[in-house]
Amino acid sequence: MKNLLKLLVLSLILSSCGDFEPVIYDNVNGQTLAFFDKSTSSLEIVIDDVGSVDVQIGSSTLSSSARTVTVSVVQESTTADPASYSFSPSVTIPANEYFGTLTISGVDINVETTAETLTLKLDSVEGSGITSSSTHAVSIFQICPVPTTSFVGNYLIEQQTPYVDGPTLSDGSVVTVEVGSSSTERVFNTFNYAQYCQTPNPFRFSLVCNEIISAINASNCTCGGDGLFFGTPVNGAPNETYDVNDDSVFFLTFGDDITTNCGPPVNTTYKFTKQ
Incomplete structure (x- = not known):
């Protein structure tokens, strides 16, 4: 698992840089890279009600103390109404863990069945770490509940x-x-x-x-x-x-x-x- 994580982090660095100095990540003593675990997610909001989705934020290193990662909205590529979503701009990665959870809450305000997009970026990670330039796109849309046992x-x-x-x-x-x-x-x-x-x-x-x-x-x-x-x-x-x-x-x-x-x-x- 740790070796796979190292390879993932290295690939993120190589794909987002042009001229670069080769970096080998040490999961204990190396420089920290914070990143989104996935590039997209879906926030389903029940009609006339609410919804939520969890987004995982990872770190390339372990730490004996908790670390804070800050998150913000990329306004130019976001079409969702700000009234329809909320989240804490600070995400904690617990001590001795690789991942923390960003919870995005939604409410049925100006939300339709056609999806709108909320684009997020990572701004900083506590300590001397760096953040990936990759963004995370959340599709926000209205649903009418359907049991997961139906139409299967x-x-x-x-x-x-x-x-x-x-x-x-x-x-x-x-x-x-x-x-x-x-x-x-x-x-x-x-x-x-x-x-x-x-x-x-x-x-x-x-x-x-x-x-x-x-x-x-x-x-x-x-x-x-x-x-x-x-x-x-x-x-x-x-x-x-x-x-x-x-x-x-x-x-x-x-x-x-x-x-x-x-x-x-x-x-x-x-x-x-x-x-």
Whole structure:
């Protein structure tokens, strides 16, 4: 674990610097580098209520005493309303620990189902340490609660719209739908254009206040160029809806090839039947 942490820290330094002096980090006696454990997170705020998310802030070294890391907002890349979030600008990394926790609290003030962004940066770390220049982006959006036991499990998926050069996904197959990176996201593995590519690829969608919304999903089967993507319906078509109390059957409509990688985009609909 310590060796992996050293490699991670060294890679952060190398990727963020141009001309530099080689640095070998000693996790006990070396110079401290503070960094975000991940580059993104999601702050789900329940409609007319609140939410929170924890962000881990790491240190390349151990210390026998607690250390404080200061955090601030990058205003030029933040679109979220300041009234919708709050956090302490000081984060404590406990003694003899590598990580401290930044808790960001959210409240449903000017928050919609379309995500806004809160971008954070590290300003300082107590002692003679330095901070990574990498930022952390928090997506803030409104949700209607969906039990994590709903819309999961094995589903038969069947294409309802005409084929576009064959089936778009694993038509007629049983897939396993799982909870994704947030409580309202679902993900399953499927072929993309099975006539040409047969390596399973994750497909993500979200259950957003009675609408089923496709994420921007990159396909692993393309015609070259900048790649092929699936996304929300095109040409003004609506998203499908769902009943939070009945997950036995639902439909997912998404834009097929929204970047016109292989041809004009069309809308594709799949029926999901629980097995």
